[in-house]
Amino acid sequence: MVRNIVVLGGNSHPQMTENVCNFLGIPACNRILSKFSGGESRCEIKDSVRGKDVYIIQSGSGHVNDNLIDLCIMISACKIGSAKRVTAVVPLFPYSRQPDWPYNKAGAPLSKSSESAKKDYTFESVPPTPRPGGPRSAGLANGVNGLTEKLTKNPGAEANGDAAPKRSDTLSSVSSASNNNNNGVYPDLTQRSFTTHDYENQTNINGFRPKPGYKQWVAQAGTLVADLLTCAGADHIITMDLHDPQYQGFFDIPVDNLYGKFLLQNYIQTHIPDFREAVIVSPDAGGAKRATAIADSLNMDFALIHKERRPIKFTDHRNASMMLVGDIANRVCILVDDLADTANTITRAAKLLKREGATKVYALITHGVFSGDSIARVNASAIDKIVVTNSVPQEEHRRLCPKLEVLDISPVFAEAIRRVHHGESISALFQYA
Numbered sequence: 001m002v003r004n005i006v007v008l009g010g011n012s013h014p015q016m017t018e019n020v021c022n023f024l025g026i027p028a029c030n031r032i033l034s035k036f037s038g039g040e041s042r043c044e045i046k047d048s049v050r051g052k053d054v055y056i057i058q059s060g061s062g063h064v065n066d067n068l069i070d071l072c073i074m075i076s077a078c079k080i081g082s083a084k085r086v087t088a089v090v091p092l093f094p095y096s097r098q099p100d101w102p103y104n105k106a107g108a109p110l111s112k113s114s115e116s117a118k119k120d121y122t123f124e125s126v127p128p129t130p131r132p133g134g135p136r137s138a139g140l141a142n143g144v145n146g147l148t149e150k151l152t153k154n155p156g157a158e159a160n161g162d163a164a165p166k167r168s169d170t171l172s173s174v175s176s177a178s179n180n181n182n183n184g185v186y187p188d189l190t191q192r193s194f195t196t197h198d199y200e201n202q203t204n205i206n207g208f209r210p211k212p213g214y215k216q217w218v219a220q221a222g223t224l225v226a227d228l229l230t231c232a233g234a235d236h237i238i239t240m241d242l243h244d245p246q247y248q249g250f251f252d253i254p255v256d257n258l259y260g261k262f263l264l265q266n267y268i269q270t271h272i273p274d275f276r277e278a279v280i281v282s283p284d285a286g287g288a289k290r291a292t293a294i295a296d297s298l299n300m301d302f303a304l305i306h307k308e309r310r311p312i313k314f315t316d317h318r319n320a321s322m323m324l325v326g327d328i329a330n331r332v333c334i335l336v337d338d339l340a341d342t343a344n345t346i347t348r349a350a351k352l353l354k355r356e357g358a359t360k361v362y363a364l365i366t367h368g369v370f371s372g373d374s375i376a377r378v379n380a381s382a383i384d385k386i387v388v389t390n391s392v393p394q395e396e397h398r399r400l401c402p403k404l405e406v407l408d409i410s411p412v413f414a415e416a417i418r419r420v421h422h423g424e425s426i427s428a429l430f431q432y433a
């Protein structure tokens with residue numbers, strides 16, 4: 001049992017709070033965290049936090065914005081309640097994908113001229129990502145094609161195993177998508193959610209198509225969120241696998257960015273037969289460091305998927321193509337990424353790998369956000385097995401996705417809390433993992 005420590009849970013991940021408390025041998029702090037009828041948050045800390053070392057567990061999942069405000073309010077309540085130190089434990093850090101200026105990515109140029117290079121493309125990516133309220137996908141050949149029809153017309157199909165599982169928000173998104181009459185050409189950004197792929201695809205926004213290279217003005221939300229938490233009174237942040245590790249520099253309080261890598265590595269070693277014959281694959285250039293770190297540690301081969309986004313003509317606004325760099329034919333492939341949100345990135349990557357001769361495709365991801373109809377997309381995809389941590393709740397995803405396996409990271413967070421509390425090294429936590 002650890003003394004003089006308080007663990008307070010938000011509403012985003014009760015299971016994580018319970019697991020961490022069990023590990024530390026303490027009960028969770030008694031509190032009220034609810035809503036006034038007008039929607040404002042109400043927080044009352046029922047146990048004394050005076051002079052205590054407080055850890056508040058809240059992940060960037062579910063109603064992300066509500067949970068973020070709740071976190072700020074809980075931090076402030078503890079500070080005002082004379083806590084000695086307040087640490088925000090945020091397994092998936094919200095807004096950490098928005099730390100800098102948005103980009104109008106042109107992508108790295110191919111080494112050959114576009115026409116000759118085209119012959120060597122291993123995959124042409126055309127369909128936009130289907131999402132709630134968005135236009136209907138032109139269809140992905142990997143099985144998502146016709147998925148919405150299956151889900152709408154055949155709700156009993158799940159039981160028969162002949163269609164991807166349905167879920168209520170998927171069905172509502174399907175019906176709203178079919179009502180969205182914009183000729184299916186461009187998504188209407190005022191009607192549906194935005195994904196990072198919209199930056200990549202240089203999507204038409206309110207009739208305005210940005211010129212390649214032109215950056216639209218967009219809020220720097222990552223900076224604001226860092227400031228909000230600090231301003232609320234956070235003394236310290238513990239998180240895991242920040243999309244951009246440099247995001248730590250946006251804070252002027254200590255940030256411990258734990259690694260999911262060790263759990264993923266352990267999975268590879270213990271669950272993938274002859275894993276040294278397999279190939280670690282990064283689904284995009286941005287994740288190459290993360291994936292090579294695992295490949296190097298396990299002495300495995302590495303391959304990379306490069307997204308070529310440079311438009312050949314100005315009108316060629318959706319000219320993104322994927323190219324595989326590396327030899328994966330007749331090998332097992334292990335995709336490694338920090339996050340699956342729409343699951344567009346990993347499902348497209350898996351399709352490409354199977355086309356290039358991969359015998360089996362695993363996807364190992366730290367944060368399984370799985371928004372919109374992404375679970376249906378994963379079920380219909382070329383991915384054979386997808387492994388995520390429970391940095392956000394996974395019970396519902398697991399129920400809907402037979403390919404999904406979940407690794408429990410609560411012991412890692414509990415041990416990090418114990419070490420921070422006792423002033424012990426965090427890096428030592430990973431030395432023998």
Ligand SMILES: O=P(O)(O)OC[C@H]1O[C@@H](O)[C@H](O)[C@@H]1O
Nearest residue numbers: 337339340341342343344345
């Ligand atoms: O394709 P989805 O799942 O929407 O987004 C996940 C990708 O977007 C990037 O920020 C992540 O690193 C990952 O590669």
